[in-house]
Amino acid sequence: MLPLVFLFLLLLCNHLSAVISLNGEGYVLLALKQSITDPEGSMSNWNSSDENPCSWNGVICKEQRVISLSIPKRKLYGSLPSSLGSLIQLRHVNFRNNKLFGKLPPELFLAQGLQSLVLYGNSFSGHVPQEIGKLRYLQTLDLSQNFFNGSLPASIVQCKRLRTLVLNHNNLTGPLPDRFGADLFSLEILDLAFNHFNGSIPSDMGNLSSLQGTVDLSHNSFSGSIPPSLGNLPEKVYIDLTFNNLSGPIPQNGALMNRGPTAFIGNSGLCGPPLKKPCSSETSGASSPSSFPFLPDNYPPGDSNNPYGRNEKTKGLSKGAIIGIVVGDIVGICLLGLLFSYCYSRVCGFNLDNEDEAGFEKGEKGRRKECFCFRKDESETLSDNVEQYDLVPLDPQVAFDLDELLKASAFVLGKSGIGIVYKVVLEDGLTLAVRRLGEGGSQRFKEFQTEVEAIGRLRHPNIVTLRAYYWSVDEKLLIYDYIPNGNLATAIHGKAGIVAFTPICWSVRLQIMKGIAKGLVYLHEFSPKKYVHGDLKPSNILLGNNMEPHISDFGLGRLANIAGGSPTLQSNRVAAEKPHERQKSFSASEVSANILGTGYQAPEALKVVKPSQKWDVYSYGVILIEMITGRLPIVHVGNSEMDLVQWIQFCIEDKKPLSDVIDPYLPEEDVDKEEEIIAVLKIAMACVHSSPEKRPTMRHVLDALDRLSASSD
Template sequence: MFHFLFFLLFFNSLSPLTISLNPEGYVLLTLKQIIKDPQGSMNNWNSSDQNPCSWNGITCKDQTVVSISIPKRKLYGSLPSSLGSLSQLRHVNFRSNQLFGALPQELFQAQGLQSLVLYGNSFSGSVPNEIQNLRYLQTLDLSQNLFNGSLPASIVQCKRLKTLVLSRNNFTGFLPNGFGTGLSSLEKLDLSFNQFNGSIPSDMGNLSSLQGTVDLSHNHFSGLIPASLGNLPEKVYIDLTYNNLKGPIPQNGALMNRGPTAFIGNPGLCGPPLKNPCGSDVPATSSPSSNPNLPENSPPNGAGSGIGGSEKNKGLSKGAVVGIVVGDLIGICLLGLLFSFFYSRVCGFNQDQEENDLNKGRKGRKECFCFRKDDSEALSDNVEQYDLVPLDSQVAFDLDELLKASAFVLGKSGIGIMYKVVLEEGIALAVRRLGEGGSQRFKEFQTEVEAIGKLRHPNIATLRAYYWSVDEKLLIYDYIPNGSLATAIHGKPGLVTFTPLSWPDRLKIMKGTAKGLTYLHEFSPKKYVHGDLKPSNILLGLDMTPYISDFGLGRLANIAGGSPTLQSNRVAAEKLQEKQKSLSHEVAANILGNGYQAPEALKVVKPSQKWDVYSYGVILLELITGRLPIVQVGNSEMDLVEWIQFCIEEKKPLSDVLDPYLAEDADKEEEIIGVLKIAMACVNSSTEKRPTMSEIQEVLTMDLIEGTTVRFPQL
């Protein structure tokens, strides 16, 4: 009996060690067994645990696995099919590893899966048709892999899909039927750098929830651009570059007011904004004929007349044309005499009547269209009260709603106060109050602000509306929720800790800012110059998308009544230079401009695009080093450009220059050095030797991706 009890107690003491781990834990152990894990990410995955909920990368709910997330850990191998047996699995994230092989069909048995993020691996093969089982899928990111084949038609059954990113693979074939109607919840779509072909589905215009950039670039899409794409939200930027599209570019909705950068690389496209006009033989974007009553063998309007036309269909004779012109001139003269007589009789009477009314204390009203010079000037330059003026068709609020909304101060500067305003519907806006002066320059202000309001680019903060009165001038923008780049690099004053930017995020900010500046410099209507670019006016969206803000703000504030101009800055800089003889000319200028103004700002009155290039270069240096643009060296101050040049001359290692928060990204040394070369080209003291923003954008987007040498001849 004693031996039996001893055996029973011994068996019970061993049983937790042999059968303690639940079935989900054993499923995950198969992953650990077949995948190489050089960084030990799965070292604490032990069979002695009761469940896997405490394991690295595993998240549970009610003791059941709901998430597997092991990104950027150099995992090597293929995924086991058994993962699909995790019935409550919601999220899978293996981004930026070295996984390969095909996606196991069994993975799609986890029908509750909401996000599948596999970008930055070497997966291959096609996407299984079983993806239709994932009715709750919201995020599918397979970018930067080796997937091939057509996109399965069954993907349109994923009705809740919000993010579809397939860029940089080898996908081929047509987009599935019903792509636009079936995936109507899509908010982000990126199909770039694949081999998709066929026409762009006309129902893609139904994707009314899309945001940011819809990227269809670098594929083999052919045929006409469907006019229905214009039905997408106007704030969406549609990138169709480098395809085989042809015909006229539709001029409606989201396709209007776009620069040529959205369409380049399609030799068959014509019409605005491209320079090559459409000929008469170019097919229209819509099927109905503009001349439905003409038989098929009839020439179009004007064909066969004039030079090259047949004698039978020859145009009017010279005598007939001269007769028509003379008759028109006589008619115009008669109309002018009649108008003059009418003006002197009727408007003169009303002017006398108005004076009589004003003498009686009542404001008279003119009953005819009498536009005297003094009246028009009074209307435009001495406005006492002006309603809220929308600059976008999507503005759905009025002045009363704006003034009643909750407002929070975001910041103050010499130009004005910036508020976050939250309307009753929960819509957040950014409102800048410019001040109370400048009541005599409304017409000038109106021209300037409405020109700025027409600019539309995914990396430029959009001006939505404005308000003008004698006592108040307001600019209303979209609210960008993630603060400024200055805060993202250095943190908020007074806060000890903050989340530093990773290198991929910094690179994304560099590229987006370059795209925005390229648009301003080369593709905006007036080829604008920002003139005051710095991290504090580069705002960041939730996904770290950069938005260049405060464009044109200095001039608007000057018109509205008084902010410091560049001229006053130069006067102050000259005084500073007199007081600080020990500082170089460039350092004095940069300390005044917070380190971002080009050295020639002291000498040249009008800002140039090369000013922006210099400022952009300083921002790149700031993103690489994590340092402020004015560096404290011993008891003296040195601007960041001079400090970097000193470090290069002294042949200091990259680690001495690099932001300490980027220590984990040491494997990106080649990219970082490439960006450093770009920055040094931008801050060249010679304006002629600085690259253009389009050259910078090309190097950032192509050379760094391909790992080739940065192509600036002066380096």
Template sequence: MFSLVLVVLALFNFHGLATCLNNEGYALLSFKQSIYADPEGSLSNWNSSDDSPCSWNGVTCKEQRVVSVSIPKKKLYGFLPSALGSLPDLRHVNLRNNKFFGGLPVELLQAQGLQSLVLYGNSLSGPLPTEIGKLKYLQTLDLSDNVFNGSLPSSLVQCKRLRALDLSQNNFTGSLPDGFGSGLLSLEKLDLSFNKFNGTIPSDFGNLSSLQGTVDLSHNLFTGLIPASLGNLPEKVYIDLTYNNLSGPIPQNGALMNRGPTAFIGNPGLCGPPLKNPCSSGTPGASSPSSFPFLPNNYPPGNSDENEGKNERGRGLSKGSVIAIIVSDIIGICLVGLLFSYCYTRVCSCSKDKDDNGYGFEKGGKGKKDCLCFRKDESETLSENVEQYDLVPLDTQVAFDLDELLKASAFVLGKSGIGIVYKVVLEDGLTLAVRRLGEGGSQRFKEFQTEVEAIGKLRHPNIATLRAYYWSVDEKLLIYDYIPNGSLATALHGKAGMVSFTPLLWSDRLKIIKGIARGLVYLHEFSPKKYVHGDLKPSNILLDQNMEPHISDFGLGRLANIAGGSPTMQSNRMPSDKPQERLQKSASSEATAVYSSMNLGSYYQAPEAMKVVKPSQKWDVYSYGVILLEMITGRSPVVYVGTSEMDLVNWIQLCIEEKRPLSDVLDPYLAPDADKEEEIIAVLKITMACVHSSPERRPTMRHVFDALERLVLSTD
């Protein structure tokens, strides 16, 4: 009996030793070893002690065989190992929106049963291997938003079952392989935009009868005629040929008929309907060097409803509106006067004898001291979550306290619909920017605290840094680093009272353009919540002493809403460092300035912002594009044409339609930078992609920044 027990135990131990990770598991562990950073712990349960990888995160098995590896949007940083190709039953790979770099390993394409390969939104580079043609069952190939280069291998047309091909936003070059149209007959989705494909569009393209939605060939270098066979595509297909080097008449058949000009803009050699450029008997579509050889014939793309809305916005204010504004200003002045008198009698006696419960921004003067006072009564209380009035630092570098801040010299920098901004100089010389928000919101402290501390964690050279905040019932203060060189709006256009104005050189403008893009890429892709700014405009882009831009006012609207602020309240609540008799005079002009600023701000908003409640990152892309137009043209977002007003984007369209010379569009201050014309034109092309009326057709900020980087490298 004892011997039998030993045998049973021996068999049990043998079975235990034999139970180990299978070959597919070891192949996936080599994938894990190729990952240098896994900040979210997505591969934390990939352990060699398991019997099989089928319970691992992102791994799907069928009959204990790995059929799918799907780990999207997990910030994985590393390279793609060749071992994935050794998974014989692998059908799906989805690693989109990570940080993979390096090339696409040839060995991965040995998994010949692969049906979908989705690597969108990484930093993969190099050519597409010719072995791609071995994937006979491949249905989806999405390599978009990477940095792949080289020409497409001719073997791609052997992927007969391919239904979705997205290679957009890469650096692919060369012509499309022979047989592209006759070999990929199953294609339903095709996006080749934002590459450097050249040569002619294949004549067999019209054979792709299964295509749906938008066929996007835009932003490439395709040349020659538009093949008439494109008209054979399904009539519901929208063909986007914008921004290429196509020439000659536009065929008027099938899917190409009854299309607006927006599908063909950016091809100066094209002529005939629906463009306004008639075909001549000589060289079709030839244009003179001075009449925008780089600009579309009709821009921006958009439907008539959107343009009508913009034109109506540009008709100016009616007489009734002007009268209403004047009456509102007068009422506002009276309210400000009453408010100041009340505040002065209750609070600003602190200039004579400030009690222990008062505090203020003190202003030094000759023989006296005026106060910008904020008072808290003992009877006022915060919500039960707030135990004391104190400054809350958001990083370890904050070396000042509330008393130092409130006793410092303060100067009003500006007023807007969301509070007042002060320049505050502490006794030790440290300079800060302090923004006062609204009153009220006393029961929303926790909400305010969560939001402001999330914003305070953002650290980037092109984002204004929030250092600390203060909360009480009647005062909410946000303390930022002070950016000394003013706003981009002032740098571009100056402001009333400026003694001298030094225009920005193109080199400075390009530096600012890149810096803004870099900051937006950080907000969109690398900030904890992948934020949207939502209110980007030149007045909230601040410049430091090196002309490096800092995006400010991020999250401000949300914080002001929590704090109980509103544009109406803030415009009637403007303390000043001047005596009382001067306050009313300044309040009138500044209240009008608040209105004008808010009115101009709408011109930076994307068209869809009027219809959609939830902000999108593509809103920021559009706003960025308008800012770039402003920097290139030197004009404000509202352009006066005769007695009417027109927004800047529509004005550019008018200039293009009228074929005005390039000098009519560029900022006259850029005349000394005539040798940079090619660079300016390249930036203008990027700009026009950003202000596309369709958010889906706008590039991401990451792609914009990459394009700007390549532009600078190519001109160095």
């Protein structure tokens, strides 16, 4: 009998130990598991039989205490329990891109050591709790793409370590809290777009000296004037104020200067440069003194401080004085023309005659004797005509030299109006792409050096990296990373002479679209000069091993021009081709290269000389349409032809079914992606709007694609 009692007690102890083995934090997480649906089984190993939750999926511990809870993109459905706040050592929470809903429990903020709270892409609603002010160590708060409403709690300014505040695409209202800019001085990223914030923009926002990238206040209801103090933000910061109710003159100082109109559109009350709407005298008079540059004409009549000595009696020059000045200018111009003609015929002409008589070698000597009438200062001449006979690395990791490059195996990849591109394989196996800009030409080395080194500083996974360059009188080389998978034009349309053609599926196309958008956002917002590509097309979008896109040929036309090249003007005609005849005597990429800007360039490119970022947006939109439809930029309809944008607009107006529009080479399994395809087509149509001001920024395009991807995950 005694052994049986002992055995019973032993089994009972083992059972009790199994029941009580899990610690308190484990039971808190089990309560979370019970409150949500987990269709993908991301919490399948959360078991009560474990001693602690530190080995569970998405859980990270330190000294057996939970410090991080991260389960993104797993279609979790349900609400967060208030008991999560009892995880007092919790530092990081990440539930982004799930289907969580309900209010944010105030008890969550009892975990006062919380450093990051990332909940974007869910369906949370209600107010942001006032208790958020207790999170004195909070650095990242991302509540974007939810349904939060009410005003931003005033207590948020107590989170003085906050570096990232992203609240876009909610229903938040009211003014920003007092001391928003004064107390949140650590902010680096600020995105409040697509809400209903109102009131004036706080003047103390100019104190946020650590901000980077884009400060996005767009698509709200901010009113009043733009505070000139915003100009105190770092000059590299792009301030997006579009689609608010702002009014008055746009301040012209600091970070607000030299901005295009696209940063201010959608505010009917704004006036002054860069908008075409001039300010009335009453409006401009009410502006801050620092809003406009202080030009000579700004001095009031009779002001003793006027260095130009203007006063009320000085109405202008007399008629006789004006006639005298004009006559004097004409005589001076004539004398200069005679002097130029004399010098050219006596000296420069002599050199050209020598070249004709004695051949190229003597002509070279003649050309080296400059026309003495216009000889530069010797130091200037030396700086412009300096020769570089060695490879100049633009990356400290460049471990090869010119000799290795010249001895390497080289294969021609392609030819264009801007030189030949070679695939070069070094002895150690490193593969590079080398573009030869041509022989001879201008000797503007310093200008070339400045430009090429600026391009060489660009570093982004979706932009081809320029690693080094070589300059001499007779040779100019650009050395890039080699991207192995061809270009996007070939991936969409196939290549001449290759019978087998494997179309890319929709998910890969969508990833390529996003990668191109990321590269353009970097160029537009984060590059040192907020660059414009200006010549974006599928043939200069290269694809890596995993089909990731790399934007190439950035700044190439400018470099070729400086180097003395003569880029060939592209033809504005395309050889007749049926849209889906992929195997011809020429490749689709060659066809793309022969299309003048009408294929990918914005309509205003025919009128405006200087490219803008909206040009790139338009080109990107055409590329999206091309990837959706599989058609070339010039579409043949019967005996006529139209560009791709006109064709897709015609299809939409004619209410053609989607099956008539999308690329017939898309794999059959992509048929169920109809909603995504339509959503991308809508984005593309916004990009190719005829009015540049109504096109979205690339930042907004990328956000839209991210939301689309998040909803499909």
